[in-house]
Amino acid sequence: MDNVKVMEKFQKFRPPYFNGIAQDPLAPTKGIEGMDETFEVLTLTGEQKLLCTNYQLQNEERKEIDFMDLKQGSKSMLEYQQEFEKLFFFALEHLKEDHAKAKRFKKGLRPTIGAMLVGQYLHSYAQVVQAAKSIEDEQRENYQAL
Template structure:
């Protein structure tokens, strides 16, 4: 929704109305109830998001996603697939990946040991560089 808001330049005080317009079925019923319970003329976007995430993305699910990220290893996945999964789960543990260097190091730690051992000599500090070099190393081993 935030991307759509930026694209069409929705004002802050209109965001809740725009987003709630797209709710269907059970989500729409939930919102009608929540809006009545809030007892305000205007429910701010921040409050809407807080209520929405509380309902549809509870704390225990966030914790599960954090655990998945912390346990994430490349395993049998190609580097590209591992990178996609890493990116998907990283948003749940921003404190673990809030700098380029942390992100790069964390990604490198989850790589297969044979790839990681070849990467370490480069002393890479950016995420993009680590991913690219890992893909090159993986690709070269396939061609050998």
């Protein structure tokens, strides 16, 4: 069986992704056990197992990159915050501190909102989110009044 077919069959089993140990210390064990079960069913060679395992880990790396590249764009503040929170799990360790999290959130905001936050001394993530939501609400009200 060639590598493309191996990957197609492997993905049909929806194997678990390794999400780190932050939320569940047994996650690595569960992930390995889940992939081992898939490997047994597919009767893969050692090389094919390695190919599939690398693919799973690369998906996690992609999520870290998605987090670093995340921008609000046309999303509402709530949609941006939800996406940010979902991907924050994959952030590098030095971004886990509250002030770093706040700074990264600000960086991804729409320029019209981010510029309004520049002069404000907001230190926590919660403060930044609340201020950004207030600015978005004010901008929406001003737009509707036109």
